Amino acid sequence: MSKISDEVMMYHAIQFMEKSLTASGKKRIGKEGHFEKEVKRRRRRNKLARLSRRRNRRSC
Structure with a gap:
C-alpha cells in the first residue's frame, strides 16, 4: 500500500x-x-544622440 502511494x-x-519549469521557461523567453x-531602442537612441x-x- 505504501509503495503505491509513494x-x-x-x-x-x-x-x-x-509544469513549473515550462512556465518559468516561457516567462524567461518573454x-x-x-x-x-x-x-535595440537604447542603441538607436545613442546613435541619434551622437548624430x-x-x-x-x-x-x-
Missing part, C-alpha cells in the same frame, strides 16, 4: 516540477524578448 506522490511531484527590444551632437558641433 509512486503516486513521485508522479505528482514530477508533474508539478515539469523577458529576453523584451530585453532585446530595450537594447545630433555632431550636427551641433558643425553649426557652432
Whole structure:
C-alpha cells in the first residue's frame, strides 16, 4: 500500500516540477524578448544622440 502511494506522490511531484519549469521557461523567453527590444531602442537612441551632437558641433 505504501509503495503505491509513494509512486503516486513521485508522479505528482514530477508533474508539478515539469509544469513549473515550462512556465518559468516561457516567462524567461518573454523577458529576453523584451530585453532585446530595450537594447535595440537604447542603441538607436545613442546613435541619434551622437548624430545630433555632431550636427551641433558643425553649426557652432
